[in-house]
Amino acid sequence: MTFVDLAGVSLTYRLGRETTLALADATMSIGKGEFVAVVGPSGCGKSTIMKLVTGLLPATGGEVRVSGQRVTGPIKGVGMAFQNPTLMPWRTTMANILLPMEVVEPHKRRFRRNRADYEAQAMKLLGTVGLADFAQKFPWQLSGGMQQRSNLCRALIHEPELLMLDEPFGALDAFTREELWGVMQALWLEKRFTAVLVTHDLREAVYLADTVYVMSRRPGRIVQSRKIDIPRPRTLATTFEPHFVEIVHELRDRIHQEHAA
Amino acid sequence: MREWQREALKIAMPWLVIAVLLAVWEISCVVFDVPEIILPRPSKVFAVFVARFDILMAFGWDTLWTTLAGFLLAIAGGLLLGLAIGASPFVYSGLYPLLIAFNAVPKVAIVPILMIWVGIGALPAVITAFVISFFPIVVNVATGLATIEPEMRDVLRSLGATRYEILTKVGIPRAMPYLFASLKVAITLAFIGSVISETVGGNRGIGFLMLSASARNDAPTTFAGLFTIAIMGVLMYAVCALAEKRMTRWAFRGEIVA
Numbered sequence: 001m002t003f004v005d006l007a008g009v010s011l012t013y014r015l016g017r018e019t020t021l022a023l024a025d026a027t028m029s030i031g032k033g034e035f036v037a038v039v040g041p042s043g044c045g046k047s048t049i050m051k052l053v054t055g056l057l058p059a060t061g062g063e064v065r066v067s068g069q070r071v072t073g074p075i076k077g078v079g080m081a082f083q084n085p086t087l088m089p090w091r092t093t094m095a096n097i098l099l100p101m102e103v104v105e106p107h108k109r110r111f112r113r114n115r116a117d118y119e120a121q122a123m124k125l126l127g128t129v130g131l132a133d134f135a136q137k138f139p140w141q142l143s144g145g146m147q148q149r150s151n152l153c154r155a156l157i158h159e160p161e162l163l164m165l166d167e168p169f170g171a172l173d174a175f176t177r178e179e180l181w182g183v184m185q186a187l188w189l190e191k192r193f194t195a196v197l198v199t200h201d202l203r204e205a206v207y208l209a210d211t212v213y214v215m216s217r218r219p220g221r222i223v224q225s226r227k228i229d230i231p232r233p234r235t236l237a238t239t240f241e242p243h244f245v246e247i248v249h250e251l252r253d254r255i256h257q258e259h260a261a
Numbered sequence: 262m263r264e265w266q267r268e269a270l271k272i273a274m275p276w277l278v279i280a281v282l283l284a285v286w287e288i289s290c291v292v293f294d295v296p297e298i299i300l301p302r303p304s305k306v307f308a309v310f311v312a313r314f315d316i317l318m319a320f321g322w323d324t325l326w327t328t329l330a331g332f333l334l335a336i337a338g339g340l341l342l343g344l345a346i347g348a349s350p351f352v353y354s355g356l357y358p359l360l361i362a363f364n365a366v367p368k369v370a371i372v373p374i375l376m377i378w379v380g381i382g383a384l385p386a387v388i389t390a391f392v393i394s395f396f397p398i399v400v401n402v403a404t405g406l407a408t409i410e411p412e413m414r415d416v417l418r419s420l421g422a423t424r425y426e427i428l429t430k431v432g433i434p435r436a437m438p439y440l441f442a443s444l445k446v447a448i449t450l451a452f453i454g455s456v457i458s459e460t461v462g463g464n465r466g467i468g469f470l471m472l473s474a475s476a477r478n479d480a481p482t483t484f485a486g487l488f489t490i491a492i493m494g495v496l497m498y499a500v501c502a503l504a505e506k507r508m509t510r511w512a513f514r515g516e517i518v519a
Binding site for chain 2: 077084090099
């Protein structure tokens with residue numbers, strides 16, 4: 001069943017008289033509960049796709065549909081995580097994670113009365129990412145990896161149907177990053193939300209995704225769609241298996257072609 | 262030096278510097294035989310300060326409460342206008358040039374106008390203090406709002422937050438450190454405002470006291486007035502700095518962890 005549907009979507013930025021075609025003719029359909037990764041050379045409009053799907057930017061051409069509805073403005077209740085954790089420094093980790101509950105219906109109405117229940121729910125989620133002892137700490141008292149875990153918790157606490165990840169592990173060191181792939185996969189296996197991950201790390205894309213889309217140079221278009229048929233749960237050992245390495249190489253070659261073109 | 266000695270010296274430093282300055286001043290006055298009417302010795306100023314303590318306190322109180330009244334009005338008005346300017350591009354483009362123009366007007370020039378409108382007394386001092394300390398508060402609050410990270414805004418928008426929710430959940434908390442930073446500037450400006458008003462056309466307050474003392478060639482009293490304002494200024498600044506630390510602890514990160 002198609003959950004997110006992009007049909008011939010394009011986007012032109014206008015700055016004064018100059019116009020830049022950032023995205024040309026993107027077509028993809030993402031099934032419900034599918035984990036999709038979008039990879040491509042830098043500046044190819046990967047992040048633009050995220051903004052189009054969530055309705056933060058209106059498409060200049062084509063049509064974006066989410067669960068059958070045409071997207072015209074910001075769609076509600078989407079979970080988002082960026083490379084920059086964007087946690088609020090004046091709130092504790094717990095209060096940061098509960099933010100979506102204060103904004104998203106129907107939680108918003110119940111939040112004040114049922115705060116204890118929500119805190120218990122947040123505590124459980126923090127536990128699964130290994131942050132149970134840090135709920136009352138402020139974000140700036142946490143390491144980069146811990147901040148990014150909290151960021152993921154905040155994106156997931158309201159159990160969104162759609163999770164958008166824009167290079168969420170990009171600023172982390174290699175060990176922390178690989179560890180968080182495991183955390184991310186475990187969360188997805190448990191809750192089975194639909195996820196779109198934008199990344200330039202091909203191993204990350206192959207590790208996490210069901211389908212990897214490769215984008216061309218600017219103006220970006222989708223040049224390859226690759227199903228990843230590696231069984232889950234995948235582990236770090238999986239990333240050294242020949243089949244995994246083969247897929248990574250195949251994707252890398254495709255992107256090199258783009259650079260050469 | 263041991264750790265506690267370093268700490269003690271750090272706390273003692275401002276007092277030491279003041280003491281040295283006063284000593285140099287005192288000695289210079291004696292050595293160069295400076296006439297009292299031009300520059301009175303600090304010891305003389307201190308003597309006058311003690312002798313006229315009651316009147317300095319009374320007039321100091323006038324200056325203090327008019328300053329604080331104007332300052333509090335400026336916080337309320339500045340916060341509201343700053344939020345409006347920071348939150349809405351239309352309010353920004355409409356009001357900002359006007360604000361700049363208004364801020365460029367020398368505040369001394371408006372005191373006579375105020376006197377025509379509201380007469381002599383405390384009210385012109387309150388209004389001048391308000392007008393002069395208003396601007397930095399508006400600018401800082403608006404800056405705090407305008408510099409919200411775009412990603413933070415995107416996170417909230419994609420959750421379905423309204424503009425009002427974005428303002429209350431991110432905008433206002435984020436503008437608070439900017440507000441408190443501006444208060445430290447604004448409180449000293451507020452003192453300038455009220456004293457200007459008292460000097461140009463008042464019948465109470467330290468400004469009036471200094472003006473009438475200097476008209477009598479009473480330099481020590483004039484200086485005693487100056488010191489009174491300086492002391493009040495430092496005290497109020499300290500109150501603002503303390504409020505800043507209390508209210509926006511998160512903006513001082515490292516200091517609490519340590």
